Each structure stands twice: as structure tokens, then as C-alpha cells.
Amino acid sequence: MHGFVVDKMCIAKPFLKWAGGKGQLIHEIVKRLPNELLAGQISTYIEPFIGGGAVFFYIVQQFETINNFYLFDTNEDLVNCYNSIKDNVELVIEALHKLTHKYYESKNSKELYLSIRNKFNETKHNWSVINAAQLIFLNKTCFNGLYRVNKSGYFNVPFGDYKKPTICNAKNLQNVSWVLQKAHIICADFKYSTRFIEEDTFIYFDPPYRPLSKTASFTSYSKDSFSEEDQMRLANFCKIVDKKGAKFLLSNSDPQNEKSSDHFFQDHYGAYGFYIQKVKASRAINCKASGRGQINELLITNYEVNL
Numbered sequence: 268m269h270g271f272v273v274d275k276m277c278i279a280k281p282f283l284k285w286a287g288g289k290g291q292l293i294h295e296i297v298k299r300l301p302n303e304l305l306a307g308q309i310s311t312y313i314e315p316f317i318g319g320g321a322v323f324f325y326i327v328q329q330f331e332t333i334n335n336f337y338l339f340d341t342n343e344d345l346v347n348c349y350n351s352i353k354d355n356v357e358l359v360i361e362a363l364h365k366l367t368h369k370y371y372e373s374k375n376s377k378e379l380y381l382s383i384r385n386k387f388n389e390t391k392h393n394w395s396v397i398n399a400a401q402l403i404f405l406n407k408t409c410f411n412g413l414y415r416v417n418k419s420g421y422f423n424v425p426f427g428d429y430k431k432p433t434i435c436n437a438k439n440l441q442n443v444s445w446v447l448q449k450a451h452i453i454c455a456d457f458k459y460s461t462r463f464i465e466e467d468t469f470i471y472f473d474p475p476y477r478p479l480s481k482t483a484s485f486t487s488y489s490k491d492s493f494s495e496e497d498q499m500r501l502a503n504f505c506k507i508v509d510k511k512g513a514k515f516l517l518s519n520s521d522p523q524n525e526k527s528s529d530h531f532f533q534d535h536y537g538a539y540g541f542y543i544q545k546v547k548a549s550r551a552i553n554c555k556a557s558g559r560g561q562i563n564e565l566l567i568t569n570y571e572v573n574l
Contacts, residue, residue, distance in 0.1 A: 278324075278328060278442070279324050279327075279328065279439060279442035279443045279445065279446045280324060280439055280443075281319040281320050281321050281324060282352070282403065282436070282439060282440055282443050283319050283345075283348075283402075283403065283406045283412075283414075284319065284406060284407075284411075284412030284413075285318045285319030285412075285414065286413055286414065286415075289318075289319070289321040289322050289473060289518065290319070290321045291548060291549060292518065292546065292548055292564065292566075293321055293322065293325055295546045295566065296322055296471075296516065296518070296566065297325065298572075298574060299516060299544070299566055299568060299572045299574075300469075300516070301469060301514040301516075301568075301570050302570075303467070303469070303514060304330060304469050304514070307330075307332040308467060309330070309332070309333060309467055309468065309469045309514070310332070310333060310334045310335060310465075310467045310468075311333065311334070311335040311336075311337070311463060311464075311465060311467060311468040311469070312326055312327070312330075312333050312335070312336050312337070312468070312469055312470075312471075313336075313337045313338075313339075313460050313463060313464065313468060313469070313470045313471075314337075314338050314339070314470070314471050314472075314473070315339045315340075315457035315460045315470065315472060315474075316339070316340060316457065316472065316473045316474050316475070317338040317339065317340045317345070317346075317349065317452070318340070318345075318473060320338070320349075322471050322473065323336070323338060323450075323471075324443075324446065326471075327446045327449060327450070328446060335451075335463070336449050336450035336451065337450070337451050337453065337460060337463050338450050338451070338452045338453070339452075339453050339454075339455050339456075339457060339459060339460055340454065341454065341455070341456055342414075342454075343391075343392070343394070343454050344391055344398065344402050344422075345402070345414070346452055346453070346454040347394040347395075347398055347399055347402075348398075348399040348402045348403065349447065349452045350394075350452050351394075351395070351396045351398075351399035352399065352440055352443055352444050352447060353444055353447035353448065353450070353452065355396050356440055356441055356443075356444035358396040359396045359399050359400050359403075359440065360435060360437045360440055360441075362396055362397055362399075362400035362401075363400045363403060363404065363434060363435035363437075363440075364435055364437075366383065366400060366401070366404045366434065366435075367404075367434040367435050370404070370408065370434065371431065376408075376426075376428075377426045377428065380405070380408050380409070380426045380427075381426065383401055383404055383405065384405060384409075384422060386401065387401040387402065387405060387422060388421040388422055391420070391421075391422070402414075403434070403435075404434055405422060405424070407429075407432045407433065407434045408426070408427050408429060408432055408434065409424040409425065409426065409427045410424055410425045410426065410427045410428075411424075411427065412427070457472070457474070457501065457504065458500070458504060461504075461507065461508075464508060464511050464513050465511070465512075465513065466511065466512035466513060467513075468511075468513040468514070469513070469514045469515070469516075470508060470513060470514070470515040470516075471515070471516050471517075471518075472501065472505070472515060472516070472517035472518070473517075473518050474493060474497075474498070474501055474517075474519065475492070475493035476519055476520040477495070477498050477519055477520050477522060477531065478520070498531070498535075499535065501517075502535035502536060505517065505536070505541070505567075505569070506539060508569070509539075509541075509569045514568070514569060514570050515568065515569055516566060516567070516568050517536075517565075517566070517567040517568075518564060518565065518566055518567075519532065519564070519565050519567070520564060520565065521545055521562070521563040521564055521565050523563070524562045524563055532565055532567065536567050540569075541567055541568065541569050542567065542568045542569070542570070542571055542572060543565055543566075543567050544565070544566050544567075544568075544572065545563040545564070545565060545566075546563070546564055546565075546566055547561050547562070547563065547564075548561070548562060548563070548564040549561060549562075
């Protein structure tokens with residue numbers, strides 16, 4: 268157990284900015300949580316695409332009746348970061364403080380950023396608290412707070428040029444570490460989670476979104492992108508989850524924002540009796556201002572939602 272005292276009034280929040288993060292949609296998701304969860308009948312929570320973890324952080328702090336939390340992602344750097352904060356948060360904070368000091372004192376912050384990015388890529392397969400601290404540093408100082416890698420798996424987001432970003436929020440990291448003590452964090456494909464799914468399980472799926480267009484694709488969170496075939500694998504997996512008697516909620520893009528004749532989700536989810544609802548969300552990642560604004564996203568459940 269850690270030596271620090273956690274401020275129970277200070278709620279743990281996502282410590283990374285993540286493409287497709289659910290901070291802005293959390294109120295819509297909360298309104299659609301299954302009745303079984305609200306009634307204390309869910310004992311296991313699974314999130315097969317942890318990303319920034321906004322929904323997990325809400326669930327883990329609001330529902331004390333859940334005994335088991337299983338978090339998955341195929342992004343090795345991300346999983347290492349979560350586990351490092353869980354097991355060695357003070358060392359992560361210490362390393363982050365050093366990076367922050369260098370950044371604030373640097374006469375050429377872009378050069379420092381590129382140097383840290385190179386070090387991160389050189390040692391990314393050596394899981395450590397240093398790697399975790401570097402990931403957080405890059406996330407706070409890179410362009411738009413993105414995580415993107417090339418086909419070789421190397422982080423390649425350009426410098427963000429922020430004046431004085433908040434790189435290390437030590438109190439939040441300590442609270443994140445506290446809630447992560449309840450979770451098993453595993454680097455694996457979403458199908459690996461099937462061994463933990465029982466009837467009293469709630470699963471939140473937040474996969475890399477299906478691109479709205481060929482030019483809108485942003486699925487490179489790991490060196491293996493999430494393809495159309497993977498989207499179909501996930502749809503089939505949701506049918507397995509449903510047969511097990513578990514409850515799931517899935518978020519994804521609405522292709523009909525761009526093409527009204529695209530019925531992918533109706534064909535692969537609606538046709539099997541799953542419930543599809545459209546909600547408004549902001550298009551956050553777009554290099555052109557004209558490409559940002561309110562669009563529809565989808566929230567899909569295997570249980571009826573009464574709002």
C-alpha cells in the first residue's frame with residue numbers, strides 16, 4: 268500500500284488527453300447505464316479499450332458494489348503507464364517533475380520535446396516508470412494532446428508549442444493510483460476479456476472509431492490499426508457477450524454524418540436486436556476549423572434504455 272494520504276474529496280480524473288476521450292460524452296453515457304448496475308447487481312466491470320479511461324474513473328468511484336475491474340488495451344505504452352501509476356506512482360511523479368523542470372527552464376522547448384520523443388521511442392519496449400513519465404510528458408506537450416504512432420510503432424506527433432502546460436498533476440496521479448488498486452490492467456486484444464465475462468458483468472466498449480470518411484481515419488493508437496474487419500469482429504463479439512447474459516454499452520461514430528446510405532451499425536447491431544441511439548458530440552480532432560463542430564455519435568446497448 269502507498270505511503271501517501273489520498274484526499275477522498277479529490278476525485279481521480281483521466282490523466283491523459285486521448286483521441287476520442289469520453290469526457291464530453293460521460294453525461295450521455297451515465298444516463299444509459301444498465302438498471303442492474305444502478306441496483307447493485309453488477310459485480311464485474313470490463314473496459315476492453317481503456318484509452319483515457321473517463322468512463323472507468325466514473326464507474327469505479329460511483330459504484331462500490333463492483334468487486335472486479337478488468338481494463339484492457341493493445342497499446343503497450345499505455346498499459347505500462349497505467350500499471351506504473353498503479354504500482355509506482357511516486358516514482359512516476361518524481362520523473363515527471365524532473366521533465367517538467369527541464370521543459371520550463373529550457374531555452375528551446377521544441378528541441379527538448381524532440382529529444383524526449385526520441386528517447387521514448389528508443390526505450391518504449393522497456394516498460395518502466397521512466398517510459399510512463401515520458402508518455403505523460405509527451406501527451407501534455409505534443410500537438411493537440413494526441414497519441415499517434417507510425418507503422419513501426421514509433422510515436423510521431425509533432426511539438427505542441429504550449430507556453431506553460433500542466434505536465435504533472437501529482438495529486439490527481441495519486442488519486443488515480445488509489446482507484447487503480449482495484450483494477451487488473453492487461454495488454455491484450457478485446458477478445459481476451461471473454462474469460463472474465465459472467466452474467467453479472469457490465470462492459471463498456473470504446474474502440475477506435477470507424478472512420479467517417481477515407482480521409483478522417485485516426486485509428487493508429489498502436490502499430491496495428493483497428494480495421495473494418497476488426498469492427499466486424501467486435502460486432503460479433505458483442506453477440507457473444509449478449510449470449511452470456513452480460514450487459515454492454517458501446518460507443519462509435521455515426522457514418523451517416525457523412526453518408527446516409529451507410530448502414531454498417533444497423534446491419535451489424537440493430538439487426539440483432541441491439542438498441543442504437545444517436546447523441547451529439549463535438550468533432551475535436553480536425554486540422555480545419557470548418558471540420559469541427561457538433562456531429563452525431565452512436566451509443567449501442569443490448570438492453571433497453573428509458574430516458
